[in-house]
Amino acid sequence: MSLITNVMDHSLDDGYAEAAARKKAAGEGGLPKTLRARLGLAVGLVLAALVVTVGAAQARVAAPTVAKERQELIDRIDRETAAADKLERDVDKLRGDVSERQRQALRESGGNSRADLVGILAGATAVHGPGVKLVVDDAKEAATGGGGGNPRETSGFSDTGRVRDRDMQRVVNGLWQSGAEAVSVNGQRLTALSAIRAAGDAILVDNKPLVPPYTVLAVGDGQRLSTRFQDSPDGLYLHALQDNYGIRTSISVEGDLRLPAAPSVIVRTAQPSTEKGTS
Structure with missing residues (x-):
């Protein structure tokens, strides 16, 4: 209990207390003593308050502009995303149309039996x-x-x-x-x-x-x-x-x-060579 009582009674270290007493005796602590020093302090406080006030006013004025620019950017992203999705759907539709035309061309090339065989070997038809x-x-x-x-x-x-x-x-x-x-x-x-x-x-x-x-x-x-x-x-x-x-x-x-049929079929044709071999 004596240790606790000592800590409560001497919460400030003796060295800190002595330093504070010396500064007080020398007149270094507290507010400025001269009028000039007091005016300087007042001017500094006024300038600090002015800076804070101007910054807050500018932030308040700029806030609607920043919010508007942010919303415009979000709207632009949404529009571009929708346009990209539409283009992707168009590409898928065109790819499917091309594949169907290729399959149709295979079915119409050289009779039904041959077309079926070519379609199976090329992967153009489901089997x-x-x-x-x-x-x-x-x-x-x-x-x-x-x-x-x-x-x-x-x-x-x-x-x-x-x-x-x-x-x-x-x-x-x-x-x-x-x-x-x-x-x-x-x-x-x-x-x-x-x-x-x-x-x-x-x-x-x-x-x-x-x-x-x-x-x-x-x-x-x-x-x-x-x-x-x-x-x-x-x-x-x-x-x-x-x-x-x-x-x-x-x-x-x-x-x-x-x-299933292949998702896309690449049709390639070959032509017989007209060059004669050398003996």
């Missing part, structure tokens, strides 16, 4: 029929790594546990070589000009990002297609990924698969 369904997925450790988050955002698992673009390239090429007539990956129809690429850890098919599991549908003679693919070098490569790195795969023969 359905028997075939195989192949599902390829990342390894289980990759799917649950990083606290169960998105496997494309984790870095704690070896890259060999994830399906890569080169793996999907071999799978698709193997199906084509095994006799597939039409192929799609996650609903994206593939054509002779389709590209399977990577952007970071994501797989892109014709610049569209896909996420695992990757469902590959291939129309063709189902049982024969399944056997030929699994016995091919690409099928054995996929089996090796499953055995060595935990890549999950499943293949099944389906009675009726439905593949």
Whole structure:
């Protein structure tokens, strides 16, 4: 209790108290003593008040202008955004019109049977029929790594546990070589000009990002297609990924698969060369 009483009674340190007493004795503390000093202090206070008052008045005057400019900028952004959305819709409509005209041209070129075959091979028409369904997925450790988050955002698992673009390239090429007539990956129809690429850890098919599991549908003679693919070098490569790195795969023969048409078809024509070869 004596310590608490001492702290309450001597809240100001003795050194501070002595310094204050010396300044008071020397006449240095408190307000200015002379008239000139008092006038200087008053002028300083008036100037400070004037500066604050002028600044507040200017801010009050400028506030409506700033608010108006801000609203005009917001309105301009909204108009430009709406215009961009309209242009995007127009582009999609024109792209669909061009694709439909290309499909029509394919249907009218050289008879119905030939047009159907060309349309199927070019990916211009939707198809359905028997075939195989192949599902390829990342390894289980990759799917649950990083606290169960998105496997494309984790870095704690070896890259060999994830399906890569080169793996999907071999799978698709193997199906084509095994006799597939039409192929799609996650609903994206593939054509002779389709590209399977990577952007970071994501797989892109014709610049569209896909996420695992990757469902590959291939129309063709189902049982024969399944056997030929699994016995091919690409099928054995996929089996090796499953055995060595935990890549999950499943293949099944389906009675009726439905593949959509490619979103856009690029029509290219070739002309026979008129140059004669040299002997």
